[in-house]
Amino acid sequence: MSAVTVRAxxxxxxxxxxxxxPEGTVSAIVGPNGAGKTTLLHLIAGLAxxxxxxxxxxxxxxxxxxxxxxxxxxxxxxxxxxxxxxPHLDVLANVAFGPRAAGVAPAKARARALTELDxxxxxxxxxxxxxxxxxxxxQRVALARALATDPAVVLLDEPLAGLDVAVAAEVRHSLxxxxxxxxxxxxxxxVLDIWTIAxxxxxxxxxxxxxxxxxxxxxxxxxxxxxxxxGGTNLLxxxxxxxxxxxxxxxxxxxxLADPDQPPNPGEPALAxxxxxxxxxxxxxxxxxxxxxxxxxxxSIEPRGxxxxxxxxxxxxxxxxxxxxxxxxxLDLRPGLTVQAVAKATQxxxxxx
Amino acid sequence: xRLRxxxxxxxxxxxxxxxCATPASQRTxxxxxxxxxxxxxxxxxxxxxxxxxPGLSVKFSFDGSATLLDQLSAGAPADVxxxxxxPTMAKAVTAHLIGGAPTVFATNVLTMIVPAGNPxxxxxxDRSLEGRKLVVCADGVPxxxxxxxxxxxxxxxxxxxxxxxxxxxxxxxVETGQADAGxxxxxxxxxSGDAVESIPIAHADQARNDYxxxxxxxxTQPVAAAQFIEFVxxxxxRTALADAGFGG
Amino acid sequence: MIRPALPRWVAVxxxxxAVFLAVPLLAMLVRVPWVRLPALLATPAALDALGLSLRxxxxxxxxxxxxxxxxxxxxxxGRGRWASFGRILATVPMVLPPVVAGLALLVxxxxxxxLGGTLASAGIDLAFTTxxxxxxxxxxxxxxxxxxxEGALRSARDRYDVVAATLGARPTTVLRRVxxxxxxxxxxxxxxxxxxxxxxxxxxxxxFAGSLQGTTRTLPLEIYLQREVDTDTAIALSVVLxxxxxxxxxxxxxxxxxxxxxx
Numbered sequence: 001m002s003a004v005t006v007r008a009x010x011x012x013x014x015x016x017x018x019x020x021x022p023e024g025t026v027s028a029i030v031g032p033n034g035a036g037k038t039t040l041l042h043l044i045a046g047l048a049x050x051x052x053x054x055x056x057x058x059x060x061x062x063x064x065x066x067x068x069x070x071x072x073x074x075x076x077x078x079x080x081x082x083x084x085x086x087p088h089l090d091v092l093a094n095v096a097f098g099p100r101a102a103g104v105a106p107a108k109a110r111a112r113a114l115t116e117l118d119x120x121x122x123x124x125x126x127x128x129x130x131x132x133x134x135x136x137x138x139q140r141v142a143l144a145r146a147l148a149t150d151p152a153v154v155l156l157d158e159p160l161a162g163l164d165v166a167v168a169a170e171v172r173h174s175l176x177x178x179x180x181x182x183x184x185x186x187x188x189x190x191v192l193d194i195w196t197i198a199x200x201x202x203x204x205x206x207x208x209x210x211x212x213x214x215x216x217x218x219x220x221x222x223x224x225x226x227x228x229x230x231g232g233t234n235l236l237x238x239x240x241x242x243x244x245x246x247x248x249x250x251x252x253x254x255x256x257l258a259d260p261d262q263p264p265n266p267g268e269p270a271l272a273x274x275x276x277x278x279x280x281x282x283x284x285x286x287x288x289x290x291x292x293x294x295x296x297x298x299x300s301i302e303p304r305g306x307x308x309x310x311x312x313x314x315x316x317x318x319x320x321x322x323x324x325x326x327x328x329x330x331l332d333l334r335p336g337l338t339v340q341a342v343a344k345a346t347q348x349x350x351x352x353x
Numbered sequence: 354x355r356l357r358x359x360x361x362x363x364x365x366x367x368x369x370x371x372x373c374a375t376p377a378s379q380r381t382x383x384x385x386x387x388x389x390x391x392x393x394x395x396x397x398x399x400x401x402x403x404x405x406x407p408g409l410s411v412k413f414s415f416d417g418s419a420t421l422l423d424q425l426s427a428g429a430p431a432d433v434x435x436x437x438x439x440p441t442m443a444k445a446v447t448a449h450l451i452g453g454a455p456t457v458f459a460t461n462v463l464t465m466i467v468p469a470g471n472p473x474x475x476x477x478x479d480r481s482l483e484g485r486k487l488v489v490c491a492d493g494v495p496x497x498x499x500x501x502x503x504x505x506x507x508x509x510x511x512x513x514x515x516x517x518x519x520x521x522x523x524x525x526x527v528e529t530g531q532a533d534a535g536x537x538x539x540x541x542x543x544x545s546g547d548a549v550e551s552i553p554i555a556h557a558d559q560a561r562n563d564y565x566x567x568x569x570x571x572x573t574q575p576v577a578a579a580q581f582i583e584f585v586x587x588x589x590x591r592t593a594l595a596d597a598g599f600g601g
Numbered sequence: 602m603i604r605p606a607l608p609r610w611v612a613v614x615x616x617x618x619a620v621f622l623a624v625p626l627l628a629m630l631v632r633v634p635w636v637r638l639p640a641l642l643a644t645p646a647a648l649d650a651l652g653l654s655l656r657x658x659x660x661x662x663x664x665x666x667x668x669x670x671x672x673x674x675x676x677x678x679g680r681g682r683w684a685s686f687g688r689i690l691a692t693v694p695m696v697l698p699p700v701v702a703g704l705a706l707l708v709x710x711x712x713x714x715x716l717g718g719t720l721a722s723a724g725i726d727l728a729f730t731t732x733x734x735x736x737x738x739x740x741x742x743x744x745x746x747x748x749x750x751e752g753a754l755r756s757a758r759d760r761y762d763v764v765a766a767t768l769g770a771r772p773t774t775v776l777r778r779v780x781x782x783x784x785x786x787x788x789x790x791x792x793x794x795x796x797x798x799x800x801x802x803x804x805x806x807x808x809f810a811g812s813l814q815g816t817t818r819t820l821p822l823e824i825y826l827q828r829e830v831d832t833d834t835a836i837a838l839s840v841v842l843x844x845x846x847x848x849x850x851x852x853x854x855x856x857x858x859x860x861x862x863x864x
Contacts, residue, residue, distance in 0.1 A: 045767050071766035072775075078767040084760045088782045097778070101770035149769050419829040486729060488811065493830035514729035515811030516818075518826045522807065530713035531728050531811075 003183035004153050008043050008053035008063065015039045015207040021153070021200075026184040028194040028215070030230055031204035037187045040204070041155040044185065045078050046071035058152050072101075075152035081161045083142035085130035091117065091141050092126040098149030116144035120174050136167035140174050147178060154184040160193060172196055191230050194219070203227055221262055221351045222273060225318075234279075234319050236272040240264035244350055246272055248294075249315035255291045256348025264352040271351055276309060278347035279321035282340045283331055292343040294319070298335050301328060308333075312341060380410045383577045384430055386421045387413060388437035388564070390461070390520065390540055394597040395435070395585075401593070402584050409577050417519065418495060425450050425569060432578040435566040435585075437461070438495035442565040452575075455567035458586045460600035461538040462557040463499055466527050466549040473533035477552050478509050488523050488532040491516035495562055496523075500536050503560035524549070538562070540598040561600065626843060633840050634833045641837040649815040650823035651841065654800055657734045657819060661799040662792050664735065665743040669795075670788070673747045674776070677754035688751070695744040699804020702741050706809040710736070733810035734817050738799035745798050749791030753784040789856040797849040800842065 004021040015036040021027050029037045042048035043055050046062065046069060055063040057076060062069040077098070085094050095113035100106065117123045120140040130138060139159055146154055159175065160168045176197045179186075186198055194201055194215055201218045203211035203226055211224055222228035228235030236254060238246040243263060245255040254272050264270035285293050296312035296319055308328045312319040321341055323333075331339070387395050392415045399411040414431070416424070418441040425431055426448060434451070435458075436442045445451045467475045473485045489511060490497035497516065504511050517523045520537050527535040528548040542551045566585060568578045584590055591601060634641065641647065676687050694702060710717045712728050720727065727733045761783060765775045781788065803821040810817045812826065820842055827835035 047763060047767075070772075071763070072769050072771050074767075075769065076767060077769075078764060080760070080764075082760065084764040086761055086765075086779060086783075088785075097765070097770070098768040101765070101768060101774050101778075145768065155767075417829050419832075423828075423832060488729075491812065491826050491830075493826065513813065514816075515813050517807075517812055518822075518829055522812075525808075526811065529707060529711055531707065531711055 002056075003058060004044055004185070005054075005056040006040065006043055008050035008055055010036075010039055010043065010048055011051040013039050013048075013207070017043070017204070017207070017209055019202055019209050019212065021183060021185060023183055024181050025199040026179050026182070026186055026197055027200045027202055028198035029185060029187045029202050029204060030189070030194070030226065032226060034206075035204040036207040037204055038157055039207075041078065041157055041185060041187060044074075044153060045076045045155055046074050047078075075149070077146040077149050077151040077154055079139075079142055079146050079154065079156045079159050081158050083130075083138040085133070085138055085142060085145070087130050089129075090126070091122070091128050091130070091133070094130065094141060095145045095148050098145060102149065112148055113144070116148045117141070119147075119178060120144045134167070135163050136171050139163065139171045143171075143174060143178060147182075152183065154179060154182060156184060156186045156188075158187055158189065160188070160190065189230075191219070191232065194230070201227075217261065220273075221259055221271070221349070223271060223353065228273060231273075233273045233275050236274070236317055236319070238270060238272070240266045240268055240270035240350075240352065242266055244345075246270040246350055248317060252294065252315045253292075254294070254343075254348060254350070255345045256350040257346060259349055259351035262351045264350055269353050271353065273349045273351075274343050274347055276320040276322040277307075278343050279319070280342050281310065281321055281323055281327065281331060281333070282342060285340045286342060291345050292348065294341045294343075296339055296341045298333055298337045298339060300335055301333060312339070314341065380408050381574055381577045382410050382412055383432045383574055383581050384412045384414070385433040385435065385581065386425065386429065386431040387415055387433075387435040388418045388421070389415045390437050390538060391415065391435060391564070393544065394540075394593050394599070398585060398590060398593050401589055402581060405584075405589075406580060409580065411581065422450075425571075428571070430571070430573060431569050432572040432574045433566065433581055434569055435564065437562060437564055438498070439563045439565060440498075441495070442567065445567070445569075450569050450571070451567045452570045452572075453568060455565040456582065456586060457563045458566050458582075458590065459564040459594045460561045461540055461564065461598075462561045462600060463496070463503055463536050463554055464539045464542050464557060465534055465536055465552040465554055466524070466542050466545065467534045467552060468527055468530045468532075469548055469550060471550055472530070475534045475552065478504070478507060478511075478554055482512075482534065485533040486514045486531070487511060488515045488517060488526045488535045489513045490520055490523060490536070491518055494518055494520075496520040496536075496538060499560045499562050503536075503554065503557060506556055506559055507554075538598075543598040558600075564599070629836060629839060629843065632836055634837065637833065638837050638840075641834045642841065644834070646814055646818075646823060647834065647838060650818055650820045650838070653731070653734075653815060653818065654820040657731060657738055658796050658799040660735045661738040661742050662746075662796045664739050665746045665795045666788075666792060668739075669743045669746040669791075670750060670781075673750035673754060674780075676747070677751045691744055691747045691751075693744075694741050695748065697741070699741070699802070700808060701804075703737065703805035703808025706737060706740060706805055710809070729811040729813065729817060731810075731816055734806050734819060737805035737809045738802045741802055741805055742795040742799040745794040746788075746791035749794060750784055750787050753787030754780070757783055786856045790853040793849045793853045793856070797846055800845060800849075 002020040003023040006017050006019045009016045017036060017040055029040060031037055039048055043050060049068055050063050054061055057074055061067055062074050092110060092113050095116055096109040099109035099112050114123060117126055120143055122137060122140050122144060125137060160171055163171060172193060179197060198215050201215050202209055203224055218227060219231040222231050222235050225235055236248055238248040241247045241253060244258040245253055246264060247253050256272055258264060294314045296314035298310055299313055300311045302309040306325060307322045308325055310321045310323055310333060312321060319341060395413060399413060403410055418436040418438055421434060422441055422445055425434060442455045475481045475485060489500045492498060492501050520541055523535040523537050524541050524545055526532040528545055542549060566582050568575055572578050676684060679687060708714060710727060712721060727736060761779050762775050765779045801821060806819060807822055812818045812822045820838060824835050824838045
């Protein structure tokens with residue numbers, strides 16, 4: 001059974017979402033800015049009203065044509081990047097806020113709050129005020145506060161954005177630990193969050209859910225440019241011309257290894273994933289017998305420390321290649337230059353839609 | 354005032370240099386500090402005085418008598434002081450602010466006023482006031498002292514709902530119907546016109562208020578000031594004062 | 602970091618402004634008959650006026666809180682033309698000349714008016730009562746609370762309210778435990794300003810409520826009367842008024858410094 005079901009439009013935000021979130025799983029929501037990710041959270045939390053359609057939590061309709069339950073009756077708790085810990089309450093009172101609001105006796109609420117704080121390693125901070133917390137501590141306290149309400153669904157809106165790398169790693173660990181087995185929705189831009197916290201992924205684009213599924217297959221066999229970028233790989237589309245190859249354009253072939261779980265069917269649309277690091281660039285087609293040589297035009301060069309990411313266009317599709325800075329100089333790479341992109345077949349994964 | 358006089362003089366010299374006609378500022382100006390209740394009658398008298406005394410002009414400053422005294426002792430440039438009661442003038446004399454002997458130039462007596470139509474059915478300083486809203490002047494200000502004296506003479510005890518600092522505030526409260534009755538000067542009752550009805554109070558003349566006028570020692574135009582006082586106490590002054598309801 | 606210095610000439614007009622503001626108050630202190638001060642203040646009239654002023658101002662502040670806080674809450678959420686209109690309406694009494702406020706109350710609630718007459722026939726006769734003083738004071742003082750709190754509510758971001766609601770708090774709980782505590786300093790300073798304004802209220806009271814010792818003659822009205830009778834008493838009472846006002850302003854400033862995080 002679905003813990004959360006959304007079939008709702010928000011006309012003024014250009015959003016029309018259909019999504020089921022299974023009980024006890026963490027679903028990552030990814031997509032470009034403005035795709036409707038935050039609107040999805042707001043629809044579930046009761047902070048946005050559907051112009052049409054319904055939202056149900058735990059099988060109970062909370063928003064529909066004739067019904068709109070306010071946030072406090074939904075058991076959907078929201079965690080945002082700015083933790084919004086109440087500045088006038090100490091940490092313990094912040095975490096005890098939810099139980100107190102639900103009518104739990106003060107002593108019991110405090111005990112529950114301490115348990116939750118302990119679970120995120122923040123019990124020692126109980127008597128501090130939020131302004132005396134670091135960013136990572138605040139985010140963990142906010143998590144404890146959210147979970148102390150025994151929510152039906154936890155909504156997380158980029159909780160790790162704005163934290164520095166080391167702190168984010170710690171909080172990510174806490175989130176992974178504390179969210180396991182709960183129904184949660186995690187909006188993120190970080191593939192690491194998806195791998196470590198989420199069980200499933202939904203891709204939103206332009207207000208629609210364009211892809212849903214379990215995390216590993218989706219990231220291993222991306223079907224959208226966004227997922228591919230998120231997974232750090234190039235996505236090329238074409239028609240399967242064999243069991244391990246596809247044609248990007250008439251005469252432009254790419255050979256790789258067929259994905260055993262989802263092999264391409266000859267004659268049907270197929271996809272190929274190749275990591276930027278697996279591509280090498282040459283001014284002329286190299287000798288020997290590399291099977292994949294794609295003529296490509298440099299569109300831009302993006303320095304990334306020791307390597308440079310070279311953005312290319314081939315057969316009307318976008319491609320990125322990571323090469324050393326030294327290569328960029330030696331090849332005198334510059335926008336407009338035509339190069340030969342070479343990939344070993346073993347580095348190309350070919351799969352059907 | 355002094356600043357303004359300086360500015361006028363400067364302006365006058367400019368005008369003379371450009372060959373203009375004799376400006377008004379070349380006239381001798383008498384500054385009169387007068388009790389607020391004299392406002393309309395003195396304004397009228399001022400116009401008449403200027404018409405009959407070429408070369409003289411009058412400027413007025415109206416306020417409560419006690420306030421006028423404060424201003425005078427603070428060095429206000431008054432050529433004439435006219436108070437609405439005797440004690441205030443006596444204080445001025447004691448403080449050596451006044452040169453010669455003050456002259457009584459008018460008297461005022463109290464009357465009762467009720468809103469037009471007398472909705473509360475008041476008949477006088479009697480039992481008709483029971484449970485009604487009577488407003489009087491506060492003890493200490495001239496009309497309040499007179500009210501207390503009159504009530505004492507008549508052997509009545511007043512139970513006012515408000516004791517105002519200014520007699521005009523008593524008037525306003527009766528005019529608007531907030532109060533059922535008020536005790537004010539006859540001159541105020543007359544100034545209120547149709548908005549109120551007067552109910553004369555017996556023996557009111559025994560608690561009359563004397564209006565006194567005098568020249569302060571600090572006057573810069575004592576001669577012109579004396580001329581103004583002469584005018585106020587003369588036949589023109591008496592007529593205008595009587596028209597306004599003042600006694601002689 | 603060292604901030605670049607102000608140009609030196611600024612000190613001249615600044616000093617002039619400081620002197621201009623300080624001199625009248627200092628002059629009053631100099632003029633106070635200090636030796637007779639206790640005697641002047643211990644008269645029944647003075648004590649009645651002081652007591653009445655404090656009583657009515659406490660009541661006014663309480664009424665302003667009970668009615669003004671909800672108004673500030675509603676206005677702070679308001680959008681569009683009606684909210685702007687409401688905000689203007691709530692601000693106007695602040696800037697009305699005192700006598701105009703009195704006249705407005707008189708034509709609205711006077712005995713000869715429809716509303717005043719209706720109230721009177723219901724047994725509520727405001728004219729010349731202490732209640733009328735509170736009405737007059739509330740009319741001019743409540744806007745200070747409303748404006749102060751509304752401003753704080755509007756600048757406070759609503760994220761705390763949102764989070765509190767998703768944590769399961771009903772609207773009343775959110776208001777009681779989050780919204781209001783967060784603007785507590787503004788409520789405090791708004792209440793202090795209202796109290797101060799009520800304490801200084803003169804025009805509306807004398808026009809609308811009258812002046813009777815112990816009933817409607819508040820401190821400013823007593824000063825107004827004593828100015829006609831005995832200047833020394835007037836000054837002595839004025840000093841008391843200035844002292845209370847200064848205390849209130851200091852308290853307000855302190856609340857402002859404490860900021861939004863009472864610890």
